[in-house]
Amino acid sequence: MQNYASLSSSGSITINLANEWGSHDISSSAYASAYNTAISTVRQVYSGTIIVDIPGWGQETHTAADASSSINDNNIAFSVHIYPSAYNQGGGHYLNTSDLDYLGNSGRDCIVGEFGSGNSGDADWSGLVDHAKSKGWTILGWCWNGDGGEMNMVTPSWATNATATSFSAGSYMNTIIDKLGGGTSTTPPDNTTPVGSGNITVKAKGVVGDEIMEIRINGNAVASYTLLTSYNEYSVEGNGTVQVVFTNDEGDRDVQVDYVIIDGTIYQAEDQEVNTGVWQDGDCGGSYSEWLHCGGYIEFNGSTTTNPDDTTTPPDDTSSGNCSDIQTWTASTVYSEAGTQVSYNGNIYENNWYSQNQNPEENSGQWQVWTLIGTCN
Secondary structure, X not given: OHHHHHHHHHOOOOEEOOOOOOOOOOOHHHHHHHHHHHHHHHOOOOOOOEEEEOHHHHOOHHHHHHHHHHOOOOXXXXXXXXXXXXXXXXXXXXXXXXXXXHHHOOOOEEEEXXXXXXXXXXXXXXXXXXHHHHOOOEEOOOOOXXXXXXXXXXXXXXXXXXXXXXXXXXHHHHHHHHHHOOOOOOOOOXXXXXXXXXXXXXXXXXXXXXXXXXXXXXXXXXXXXXXXXOOEEEEEOOOOOEEEEEOOOOOOOOEEEEEEEEOOEXXXXXXXXXXXXXXXXXXXXXXXXXXXXXXXXXXXXXXXXXXXXXXXXXXXXXXXXOHHHOEEOOOOOOEOOOOXXXXXXXXXXXXXXXXXXXXXXXXXXXXXXXXXXXXXO
């Protein structure tokens, strides 16, 4: 209480009370009751607007809207958090515009308290922010600088350099500024816009958005780019063996290379035998993958050799099993332990590493997070 009182006396502030409090499963009555208690305490020293995050990491719009009439305070604003992974568990779907409309019909002021393009999922984060803008909602850009992950607006992060005294804008800041509709972007827009010109074109993207990709020809670096989190095409001029190099591996950074065009011929990354940066068999280095998880490169020498292990039919070692004892996959569940089995659309899958919001039917196969084990009998 002393902290709130000190802040209030120092000038105009707005309080966001309890960031993302309440699970996907909390009831409307429990949510309202908890906030009534917390708000009454804060009101002893603060009379301004209180921002209240809706439950389920800012995504359970219906729970908050249904609780609205039971929240006693009239000076609050509901805050929704919009990312590609935003999932409305109560509705059984990724967040959509009808969810925002339902929240807006609660009669409360509403804002977008967080948004961004980071992480994976099927929610149309950009379209949802535009819809909120059309409703007159306040839109806030948010990030933190603690873990070096994909939503840090500045570099270096505290995780990579805790004693840094100077900082520069990261590429993710441009994603936020561009969506807010102001400022000047220092990187290409978040779409597939050609960068540079020449007879060699690389299509690639990063996971975090500050990965550095270098293009080498015959071992010599000819260009370096900071990647976006969506695919862009980067072109240079030259002749010889092409290497696409990931140079600043750290934390959650990874690079995905779709293809390289050399003199008009497309060479898919997953068809290349030399890949020193993919994580395979417990180590860095392998073959036939789009991914660079480690510092390393994919080499393109004009070969169209395809992965000899690639197959369009299920592997021979799949089997059938009883799915009644296997949990059903859901987008909101975190599968943190490798080897966890789930059932989905009549099939059994097993994860190879941490997963959330990655549909096993769409993300199974060689070098992917899920492996098809068999069918349900």
